[in-house]
Amino acid sequence: MKKAPTNPNRLPLIKLIHVARRELRMDDDTYRLMLAGMKGLDGATSTADLSVPNLHRVLEQLKLRGFTVRPSKAQQRPMAADGQSRKIRSMWLTLHDLGAVRDPSEEALAKFVLNMTGVAALQWLKGSQASRVIENLKQWQQRIELAPATAKEGV
Structure with missing residues (x-):
């Protein structure tokens, strides 16, 4: 599969997805099955293959499974x-x-x-x-x- 275009917003999203995966204790096989089963990702099984909108969709799926995004120190008031x-x-x-x-x-x-x-x-x-x-x-x-x-x- 062709790599997604470079975008400065991709890396933070990919990192956040991997944090979510770790916090949800999702092993590699389960994670890849989740990606493969998601509609609109064209069977992608790696974040390297996804565009920014699709990375957002993966993150939303992980949120549905219980992941919550905590603000970083830089985002605090x-x-x-x-x-x-x-x-x-x-x-x-x-x-x-x-x-x-x-x-x-x-x-x-x-x-x-x-x-x-x-x-x-x-x-x-x-x-x-x-x-x-x-x-x-x-x-x-x-x-x-x-x-x-x-x-x-x-x-």
């Missing part, structure tokens, strides 16, 4: 850049430097904010919610910074 969000992030990293926070990642911060406010991302916080998070982080930081001094004084 951008970080909040407003003043309050930057302050929250800065305080979070300071608490990490003080040893109070184990995971300094944006994901860990988002979980902390979610537990406190019920809002899953800094971008979605209202001003009053962001202020509450900042005040909570300030109090946490004060407790951490005062803890060694009070221990030395015997209190």
Whole structure:
């Protein structure tokens, strides 16, 4: 069978199809049988023989079998850049430097904010919610910074 024309969109699709195949634990024979049985692929049994539209069809078939596409890190939403969000992030990293926070990642911060406010991302916080998070982080930081001094004084 003739190779499909080169297209910059082909390689990412082929990689995604192979990820799906691995996650579905589909062996080579089962995968090739699935391809051979799909209408419109003209009996192709390899992604190398498929055009971009047909690669999309294969991916859709794999989704029907239970594969879910997870967004890559590059596709995740951008970080909040407003003043309050930057302050929250800065305080979070300071608490990490003080040893109070184990995971300094944006994901860990988002979980902390979610537990406190019920809002899953800094971008979605209202001003009053962001202020509450900042005040909570300030109090946490004060407790951490005062803890060694009070221990030395015997209190």
